[in-house]
Amino acid sequence: MTLSTAPTRTTAERSLPPADSRQQVRQFVQTLQDEICQGLEKLDGVACFQEDLWEREEGGGGRTRVIRGGDVFEQGGVNFSEVWGTELPPAILMQRPEAAGHGFYATGTSMVLHPHNPYVPTVHLNYRYFEAGPVWWFGGGADLTPYYPFAEDAVHFHQTLKQACDISHPHYYPTFKRWCDEYFYLKHRQEARGIGGIFFDYQDDRGTLYRGPNPESEAAAYSNALGDLAPRSWDDIFTFVQNCGRSFLPSYLPIAERRRSMDYCDRERNFQLYRRGRYVEFNLVYDRGTIFGLQTQGRTESILMSLPPLVRWQYTYQPEPDTPEAELYETFLKPQNWAEGQPNC
Secondary structure (H helix, E strand, C coil): CCCCCCCCEECCCCEECCCCHHHHHHHHHHHHHHHHHHHHHHHHCCCCCEEEEEECCCCEEEEEEEEECCCCEEEEEEEEEEEEECCCCHHHHCCCHHHCCCCEEEEEEEEEEEECCCCCCEEEEEEEEEEECCEEEEEEEEEEECCCCCHHHHHHHHHHHHHHHHCCCCCHHHHHHHHHHHHCEECCCCEECCCEEEEEEEECCCCCCCCCCCCCCHHHHHHHHHCCCCCCCHHHHHHHHHHHHHCHHHHHHHHHHHHCCCCCCHHHHHHHHHHHHHHHHHHHHCCHHHHHHHHCCCCHHHHHHHCCCCCCCCCCCCCCCCCHHHHHHHHHCCCCEHHHCECCC
């Protein structure tokens, strides 16, 4: 893929995006959507993505691609969207008040995959870009939600993401891994959604790495110890996002291939459906992409494609001691130093 090399503009106060910033990011996220869909179809071997093009009355649109009833994937979606409007929604303006009063532009790709086999983990990805007047930033990340724990899978996923981060900065992964553990956490359950990955938001040319809401968190403490980073250009951060996006297939395909043919029974399937309930709870209560899409009148079917096709809830469920289900709760749903291959640290 060839991208424009238009130089980044600067002002006395801060770096501004290149004149073709929107075209560059749009081209990347569309290409990333294509590459991921092609890789997933090859993995599945049976199902293909169905594409729906949609337009947003207030400005913009997108293309939603859904796969279902395959050999690996029960249901999943890989979306591209590009929207614009007169003002960002309140959920974002609370974090970036300097964007108030400006029209906005946002584009990105997002993905959630729900496999048939309980031994194949659910996975999520999202990379996005915003402009609002002189304000711009990138956000995104990827995280893994296994139902049955395999340390080698967790290590592989995290090491692959860390390698992508380390190309740009040695402190990206340690900060964004901690931020991911903080973000994908169900406060009302007091438990993590999965084993995490990386998560970041509001990344622009200056300031600290952590821009989240919790100043007492481990991510905040790690970021504060680093202080303000040296100024980073728009191109620096865009390159980082591209490296992360392209790390998805290498991070996930080997895991899915390794687990897709494992035998399972009703016990494993029922536990998978129960844990999917946590995914629903998080996406409807906390997920910022869902909130942004609904607050900006996006296409509801595309926004909620992240939800699993089947799910169950069970009153006061407790895993039996010394079972794989108990191990998930006791070890894998607690923050671990997976990139170093060291659980329980």
